[in-house]
Amino acid sequence: MNDRIILLVEDNPNDATLTLQALQKHKLANEVVLARDGVEALDYLFGRGAHANRDRSRMPALILLDIKLPKVDGLEVLREIRANELTAMLPVVMLTSSREEQDLLESYRLHCNSYICKPVDFAQFVRAVEQLELYWLVTNEPPPPASRS
Amino acid sequence: MIQRSLFVCLCAAALLCIGATAQTTSDFLTADERAWLKTHGPLRWSTNPNVPPYGFLNANKEFEGIAPEMMALVARQLGVELKPVGYATWTDTLAGLRRGECDLLAAVVPTEERQQYLQFTHPYQSLPVVLFVKRGAREIKSLKDLGRRRVGVSRNTMTDEWMRREHPEINIVLVETAREGFLLLAMGQLDAMASSLALGHDVITKNALNNLAVLPDSLLFSSPHCLAVSKGNDRLLSILQKAVDSIPKPELQAIFTKWSELDIKPPPWQFPAWIWEIALALVGGWIVIAAWNYSLHRRVAKQAKQIRAQVELEREMERRCAEVVENATDMVFTRDMEGNYISINPAGCRRLGYTQEEVPGLHITDLVVPEYSAGVQQRIDAQLAGKETSDYQLELLHKNGCRIWFEASLRLLYKDGKAVAVQGIARDISKRKEAEAAVEQERRFLRTLIDNMPDLVYTKDMEGRFVLCNAAHVRFMGVKSESDLAGKTVLDLHPPELARGYYADDLRVLQKGDTIHNREELVNDHNGVVHWHLTIKTPLRGLDGKVIGLIGVSRDINEHKRALESLRESEMLYHSLVEQLPQSIFRTDLDGRVTFANSRYCQSMQRELKDILGKTNSDLFPPDLAAKYRADDQRVIETGNVFEAIERHRTPDGREFYVHVMKSPLRDVDRRIVGIQCVFWDVTGRKLTEDALRESEHRLRLATEAAQMGTWDRDLKSNKLFWSPTQERNMGYEPGAFPGTYEAFLELVHPDSRDTLVAAQQRARDTGEYGAELKFQRRDGRVRWGLVRGQILYDDQGKPDRILGVDLDITKRKEAEEEVAKLNAELEQRVKQRTAELAASNKELEAFCYSVSHDLRAPLRSIDGFSALVAERCSNILDATSLDYLQRARGAAQQMGHLINDLLQLSRVTRCELRQERVDLSAMAFAIADDLNNSQPDRQVSFAIEAGVVVFGDPRLLRIVLENLLNNAWKFTAMERQPRIEFGTRLENNLTTCFVRDNGAGFDMAYVHKLFEPFQRLHAVSEFPGTGVGLASVQRIIRRHAGRVWAEGAVNHGATFYFTLQTENIRV
Structure with missing residues (x-):
């Protein structure tokens, strides 16, 4: 459990900053990778583009995925993650401002692991991120490495 | 003795x-x-x-x-x-x-x-x-x-x-x-x-x-x-x-x-028979001889005396005899044995036309007609042989050659034991003979007559035995001759059950001397066939007037009887027919007197038949009617034509009605008119119906004319088509100008309607009803629309015969309809356009909502987050006021977040699809109350929730309603010492109404109309937080459920929010 990478996909720098701030409170992750749009997130995950030289055996332990993203939106990113054997079992938590029913339905249909609506109240926001971090990195047992090909 | x-x-x-x-x-x-x-x-x-x-x-x-x-x-x-x-x-x-x-x-x-x-x-x-x-x-x-x-x-x-x-x-x-x-x-x-x-x-x-x-x-x-x-x-x-x-x-x-007188014992001994006989003979012989001797003596003496007396007597007799002969009216004659006449007395001469002088020259052949001479000779011979001969009848010849009948007797005159002459007496019986002949003639005449009569004629003796039966009788009885019947009575010849009657009649005639006239009786012939006979039996009287038998004549009246029967039957039939007929029937003679009337007529006249018979029109009817009827009758009698009419008739009691009258002449066998037969019957109903029909036809004609409705009649066999003038006008023809063929009609059908016409005809064949709206090209080229309806009439074999129908001109309506259709099409187009516009704006709205939910919240979160970070980082640098300002910025951002959430909710309530499910509002209220209690465990709020309130509706939306109402109640009772929140139902105008009641802050009813408007608040946020969107959402949801929501309240006295859902929606 050395490689506790969190992939945060967030286009809004304010939100990204606030999220990183929240994550830094406990420093449970070894590394937080920030992707600013869907393409970047997918490039990172599949070792393409700017991340072509990345060690693809290192996969994030948790992906925090916003829905509304430039280029490729969060739901499309989730579909690709679930479609690829390498990434299909990665825990993906939707972290978004949207409370729209259709977003919720679509996310769960694409097998997201959790859906968090970002509260406006920062204190609540920090609390939510802390819980996420703790839960997915500590409490939760990740899928065994053998399943990763 | x-x-x-x-x-x-x-x-x-x-x-x-x-x-x-x-x-x-x-x-x-x-x-x-x-x-x-x-x-x-x-x-x-x-x-x-x-x-x-x-x-x-x-x-x-x-x-x-x-x-x-x-x-x-x-x-x-x-x-x-x-x-x-x-x-x-x-x-x-x-x-x-x-x-x-x-x-x-x-x-x-x-x-x-x-x-x-x-x-x-x-x-x-x-x-x-x-x-x-x-x-x-x-x-x-x-x-x-x-x-x-x-x-x-x-x-x-x-x-x-x-x-x-x-x-x-x-x-x-x-x-x-x-x-x-x-x-x-x-x-x-x-x-x-x-x-x-x-x-x-x-x-x-x-x-x-x-x-x-x-x-x-x-x-x-x-x-x-x-x-x-x-x-x-x-x-x-x-x-x-x-x-x-x-x-x-x-x-x-x-x-x-x-x-x-005998000793029954046989004599103990008897002489042998021959001795007995001889002795008897001897004794007998002697006795006889003795007796004879004695009697001879007596007779000799007696005879001598007698002879003397006789001689005297004979002399006297002879003298008298001669006198008698001379004066006799009969012919007395003597002839010698050779046939020469010796004497004929004067009466004989006179009768035969000879004189006494001529007699000696006459020979038997002169007087006796040759065919009788043998008979005469026979008698002479017989007398010569010593036999008696009877009188005989013969014809003698008059001098003038006429034959005259005589009855004669003769005897021989002997002289010395030898016949020397023939003496005879002949009596002229020509009168008797004539009478006999006449009688015989009569008898034969009668016999011929009765034998040739078809009737049975017979006579019977006093015992009722047949004496004489004519040929018809013999034939009827099937016997060979009259003698087979003679001596028999009816009892011998007929079965007893029939014969008894005949015999009784016979006895009546014979014993009482009655005549039985025209007795109809059944008589069986030899074949056993029974005939009706009409019999007359009358006593046959002797000259002394005593009944000596009877004469009967029986006539076979079978045919007559049958004819009579059939006549009677046909009369009865006629009578019953006439009586049963619903028509009134009566007959009058040439003088107009009623000779017959059936019961129907009597009823209509309200008189007994006897009061009608013999009466005339003027007896039975008021003068005006009587005169008319008399004139009608007279015309029939004069012309012999049947009079038939429908006319007004009036009964004695003044009732007036229409009758159909037929008066026909009555003729006798010579075809002469002898009277009138009148048959009439009440046709008032028919007449009224006909009048009504005529009226209604007239009205119909007016109506069809007024409606410009044409009528048509197509003969399916000849394809002839009749059009009413209106129809012709409607089609652009002058009245009477339409050729009247179906082909001519087809030419007028607009090509657009040809298929419709074919389909309508097919339907008519199946159902008998014909109907279509057809477009025509009028004769003048104008287009017209007709609503054509018709009905097939079938012939006796059930085959379609004609179609009758109407054609209502609907050109104007069709034009209007086309206009409407055009407008409708335009409207639809517009609606589509608007719908598309609306869909687009809906989409925009959705995009807006999305961006609201997503994009508006992000900056708020940044404001709040960074403000929080600044306050955390610079808490030691910043003074209390700065920190307060930061906190306010965060509060405003959070308030904005709530607003956005509520707005989204409101928009979702409006946009989302409405589901209809069974919803347990009570369970929902319990759950919400639990949540509220959990959210602020320090508050002591008493909930009273009615159980079992179940409705149909959208569960998510109804949850929003309850959440909003209960949240409000929760919120507005925060100041209350003993807060109480109720959820329940009540019946109002037969409608179950749900309510949520609290005893909280309440509101001023003056502003009640603002309660359900979005963003309207009756309380300060500082007092009670809220966005003012909740009740607006509630109202929208309830309206979407076709219900109503309203509120009652008073400041500091709590508030009650009522809502209904669709009628009969709420079940408790």
Whole structure:
């Protein structure tokens, strides 16, 4: 459990900053990778583009995925993650401002692991991120490495 | 005989005496028997009435002979009275016994045949039965000589039985009575007669059959005489037996001796027959000679005297005779044996036209018509031979050659024993002959007449026996000739059930002298076929006026009868028909008088038939009607044409109605008009209907004209098409210009409507109803629309015959419809456009909402987040006021976040699809209350939630409603010390209404209208937080559920929010 990478996909720098701030409170992750749009997130995950030289055996332990993203939106990113054997079992938590029913339905249909609506109240926001971090990195047992090909 | 009668009287007297004194002599009887006699007396007895001397009836119908004297003895012995019962014959006597009319028979011989029905006492006498033969019948000397000879025997006698048994070789001739047998014997028809000695003796004596005698030594057997009773009458038999036994034998013997005048015992010795005969002959001869001698003497003396007297007489006679001859009216003539006339008296000469002088020259051939001369000669020859001749009839010739009928007798005149002349008397019978001929002619005429009559004609004698029957009768009876019927009565010829009636009539005519007119009777012919006969029977009277028979004439009226029957039947049929007809029928004669009226007519006239018959129109109707009817009648009588009309009629009671009248002339067999038959019936209903129909047709015509509705009528077989003028006008034709063919019609059908027409025709074939809206190209090229409707009429075979229909012009409507369709199309286009616009704006709105939910929140979160970070990082640098400002910025950002959430919710409430499910509001309220309690555990709020409130609706939206209402209640009771929140229902105007009530801050009803508007708040946020969107959402949701929401409240006195859902939606 050395490689506790969190992939945060967030286009809004304010939100990204606030999220990183929240994550830094406990420093449970070894590394937080920030992707600013869907393409970047997918490039990172599949070792393409700017991340072509990345060690693809290192996969994030948790992906925090916003829905509304430039280029490729969060739901499309989730579909690709679930479609690829390498990434299909990665825990993906939707972290978004949207409370729209259709977003919720679509996310769960694409097998997201959790859906968090970002509260406006920062204190609540920090609390939510802390819980996420703790839960997915500590409490939760990740899928065994053998399943990763 | 006188002596015998005397004796009978004496006997009867003796009998009475004996009866009176005999009481004590019957002691040989038992007490029972005496008692029986008493109860069964007086006993009646009888015997054969025809066997003297045993028994016979004298002139006074009293019994005489041995039997009655025997019975007198029996009566004496029994001490009872015995009563004789006499019958005419032995057979009747036996029948009388069988009928119980007498109790016993006397002097009966117990033959085998009689023993079958009689019981006999022991014989009290035995009488010898012997053979009688003709005297001098030398060939019969004993029984042995009787072989094959005819021996008479009385039928059913012991002798009969005995002879058959003992001498079957003898030819027995059965006779009914002994007398008959002896007479036959005397006449030589029998060779012998077997009979009891006494009986034979009696018969011979009484009938002076002196040539008969007993055959000596011919005792056949002894026939026992007994008393007899009916078989089974044992008691009487025993009594009689005792009585017979008690009679002393000498008394019995005395009776017999007295009556038989013979010693019944055959002489102990007899001379041989031939000695007896010779002696008899000698004695007889002597007696005869002596007697003859004496009588000769007497006769000589007598004759001498007589001759003298006769000579005198003859002289006188001759003289008188001559006178008679001269003056006789008959012809008296003498002829010599050669036929020359010697004399003819004046009457004869006159009759034959000769003078006395001419007579000597006349020969028999001159006077006797040749065909009679043989007859005359025959008679002469007969007289020459010594025979008598009868009178005879012949025709003599008048001098002038005429034939005249005479009845003549002749005798020969002898001279010296030789016939020398023929004397004759001839009487002119020409008158009688003429009369006879006339009668015969008459008879033949009548006979021919009646034989040629088709009727049966017959006469009968006083016993009703046919005497004369005509040919028709013979034919009818199927016999060969009249003689087969003669002597028979109807009882012999017809079955009894029919004959009895005829016979009764016969007797009435014969006995009372009535004439029976026209008796209709059934008579069977020889084939058994029964005919109706009309019979007249009238008595036939003799010259003295006495009925001597009857004459009957029977006419076969079968045909007539049948014709009559059928006439009657047809009359009855006619009558019943006429009476049953619903029409009124009456007939009048030429004078207008009613001769017949059926009951219907009588009813309509309200009079009895008798009050109508003979009346005329003026008697029956008011003057105006009567005059009209009389005129109508007169016209029919004059023209012979049938008058038929529908006219107003008025009954006596003033009712008026329409009648259909037919008056036709009545004609007799010569086709002459003899009256009028009138038939009429009430057609008021029909007339009114017709009027109404005419009216309605008129109205219909007006209506169709007014509606510009054309009518048409198409004959499916000829394809002819009739159009009403309106239809023609509608199609652009001048009235009457349409060619009237279906093809012409088809040319007018617009191409657009051709398919419609074909489909409508197909439908019409299936359903019989024809209907379509068709577009036509009028004759003038204009387009017109017609609503065509029609109905198929079928012929008798069920095949379509015609189509009748109407054509309503709907061009204007169609044009309007087309306009509407065009407008509709435009409208639709517009709606589509608007819908697309709306869809686009919806989409925009959704995009807006999305961006609101997503994009507006992000900056707020940044404001709040960074403010929080600044406050955290610079808490030691910043003063309290700065930190407060930062906190306010964060508060505003958070408030903005809530607003955005509520707004999104409001928009979602409006946009989302409405589901209809069963929703348990109570359970939902409980859950929300729990959440509220959990969110602020320090608050003590009392919830009262009604259980079981279930509605149909959208569960998510209804949850929003309840959440909002309960949240509000929760929120606005925050200041309350004892907060209480209620959820429940109540009935309001039959509608279940839900409510949420609290006892919180309440509100001013003045602003109640603002409660449900978005972003309107009645309280300061600082007082009660909120965005003012919740109740707006509630109202939208309730409205989407077709319900209503309202609120009641007062400041500081809590608030109640009511809502209803769709009618009958809420179930408790």
